[in-house]
Amino acid sequence: MPTFFSRQNTLLWILRAVYHISLLSLFCLYIAYLKILIVFPKNIGRKYTFLSFAILVVTGVADLASPLTGLGISSGSLRNLV
Numbered sequence: 571m572p573t574f575f576s577r578q579n580t581l582l583w584i585l586r587a588v589y590h591i592s593l594l595s596l597f598c599l600y601i602a603y604l605k606i607l608i609v610f611p612k613n614i615g616r617k618y619t620f621l622s623f624a625i626l627v628v629t630g631v632a633d634l635a636s637p638l639t640g641l642g643i644s645s646g647s648l649r650n651l652v
Contacts, residue, residue, distance in 0.1 A: 583637050594630045598623065 601622045610618055 586637075587634050590630070590633055594626055597626055601626075 601619070605615060605618060
């Protein structure tokens with residue numbers, strides 16, 4: 571079994587996922603708050619909400635999948651910089 575699937579790495583990935591999901595939920599609340607402050611017309615407000623949440627869902631899924639796909643910044647790629 572590869573070392574990637576060790577108990578420490580799995581726990582770290584779960585904690586990272588919980589942390590990032592909480593950050594994305596704060597962004598969702600901020601988007602809702604801005605929508606209230608700006609007071610868009612009805613059809614533009616729906617487009618704003620849909621587009622904002624779609625972007626958050628796509629980036630959230632990509633962020634949570636990054637340890638499995640190897641995309642993004644990882645500790646291995648940072649060691650090569652030093």
